[in-house]
Amino acid sequence: MTREEKAKVIEDITGHLAEAPSIYLADISGLNAGTTSDLRRACFKADVKLMVVKNTLLAKAMESSDKEFGELPSILKGNTSILLSQTGNAPAKVIKNFRKKIDKPILKGAFVDEAIYVGDDYLDTLVNIKSKxxxxxxxxxxxxxxxxxxxxxxxxxxxxxxxxxxxxxxxxE
Structure with a gap:
């Protein structure tokens, strides 16, 4: 990938990060093509955008973003997928429903309306967040x-x- 292509990808990811109030980072490694397709379909139905990105490009996009991601860039190890949504709990619901069948995706962290959650332990908390x-x-x-x-x-x-x-x-009377 040339430097110009990388810059374009970083700019594209930064734009997606700016538009979405809810950003989830998940590990979907180990899923076969059919299961990944099922996950993408579930995301589409829930109005969640799923993107698989390189950690270095995502880290640079987070740096150039106006949002403060706190410790989220530090968890960018291994495979990382981004789930973007306008609704705070939609990606968490997709992950939780999908994990009824298999143990993936694993939640690495989330940025929901300025709040940062790190770790898979927060999945139930994020599912219970009410939307606007x-x-x-x-x-x-x-x-x-x-x-x-x-x-x-x-x-x-x-x-x-x-x-x-x-x-x-x-x-x-």
Missing amino acids: EEVIGDIVSLLQSPAKNVISALKSGGSKLSGILETLSEKP
């Missing part, structure tokens, strides 16, 4: 709940009140 849309949905349902209770009470109270008035009006 999920948090907004929870807030909206919490805000709607009291209003629904008030409306329900008024409806039931109104029918009770009208029933009482009707009974009283029919009562002989």
Whole structure:
């Protein structure tokens, strides 16, 4: 690979790192072609971009990026794949679901909304991170709940009140 080609690849990787708020680093070594294809398909369905990159080029792209990756460049050993997503927990869910069949991919580290996670131990934590849309949905349902209770009470109270008035009006004096 020529120096110009390497510079182009680094620039391309840097662009991907800048666009994605969630960046996962995983080891998918040892997967055969069919299994790798299944992983790519699972990533595509979950709107996760999977890229296999050279560690040196990824390290240089991380250096030239505006984001602070902390200790993530230090874990770039062996085979490394990048999983990029707009949703914080989508790559973790893909990895966890895929590992029901086999023991790969192994999570090396993740950069999710400015937070850094190093090691496969954080996979369950990352799966449980709620996306922005999920948090907004929870807030909206919490805000709607009291209003629904008030409306329900008024409806039931109104029918009770009208029933009482009707009974009283029919009562002989």
